[in-house]
Amino acid sequence: MLTIQSLSKRYNTGDKALTQVNIQIPKGQVVALIGPSGAGKSTLIRCVNRLVEPTEGQVFLGDTQITKLNTRQLRSARRRMGMIFQDYALIDRLSVMENVLSGYLGYTGFWRSFLRRYPQDVIVEAFRLLERVGLESFIDKRADELSGGQRQRVGIARALLQNPQILLVDEPTASLDPKTSRQIMRLIRELCAERQLSAIINIHDVHLAQQFADRIIGLRAGEVVFDGQPDALDTEMLTLIYGEEDWNPQIDADEEENAKHKAPDQMYMDSKAALV
Known part of the structure; x- marks a missing residue:
């Protein structure tokens, strides 16, 4: 379970990105974060794994208080939080397989990773994941030869190689066409169900959020203004989140x-x- 308590983020400029956010996400639940640009969605996801340091509040993953960990402890805790990035964050000159195996870096260390010295069972699991996301025939292709949807699938497989307890997903469909967007969201949903993974997905497409998430959280100006079931997101709630339209x-x-x-x-x- 992920628990976020009274989380706030204020930047050095004085701008507030998040204000007293309280969220609890049980095991296996897929949550979509929606809201206008600048609402704090990406900041919230990155505060969970402390890619952005919160100003106030606490984050717990199970019994572990993420916000109190030192650098070494945080590195270990991040193994349990798979991150999927909007811009894919792949190394273009490396192959699909090498990019997926980089997800094991938190376990094997830099030099073993640099020398491609991965345990055999990890390599087998990487093959299995690539087959699961539909890229078994692209193993040796360079990442820069892939389409956007294929690159996102590599990012998903890489995150899953960590064997995480939760997925933090930052705008996975932002650069994809509608059909590919649906495929990626369906894949994430299926994988979460198969592995009993929780997920927080920052997404701009309200329709996709309603279709594939168990729960929707709406942010506006860094505050939670909606937290409920997808079918509760009516015109009144959309206006509350996004403004008059x-x-x-x-x-x-x-x-x-x-x-x-x-x-x-x-x-x-x-x-x-x-x-x-």
Whole structure:
């Protein structure tokens, strides 16, 4: 379980990015963070693993208080938090397999990683993950030869190689077309279900958030203004989060899109349940 208590972030300029944020995320829950640009979504995710140092408050992952750890302890704790970046954060000159194996760096150390000395079971797991994300035929390709969706799949496999307890996902669909965006969000959702992983996903696409998240948290000016089920996100709540706008056309479009994809998605879930 991830617990965020009274978390605040104020920059040296005096600007407040987060104000008294309180969130609790149980094991296996997929949470979408939505809100306008500058609302504090990315800052919140990065405060969890202390890529950004919070000004006040506490973050717990299970019984571990992340905000009290020293540098060495934090390095160890970050193994339990898989990060998936908007810009993929791949090393272009390295192969797909080498980028995935870099996710084990927190366990093996820099020099063993630099010399490609990974345990055999880790290599086997990397192969298995690449197969799971649909990239088994791209193992030897350089990262800079991949499409955006393929690069994001490499980033997902790399994060999972850490064997994390939670995924921190920063705008995974920002640079992707609508079809690929759906595929990536569905993949993250499925992997979380398979591994009983929690996830916090910073995402701008409200429709994707409603379709693939168990819970939606809306931020505005660094404060939580909505925390609830996807179907509770009506015009009033959208206005509270984003400000005045005619949301009805968007909601109508979302309902039409949901109806279009409901049957295939439900068929997939039913077939998956039948195999269990």
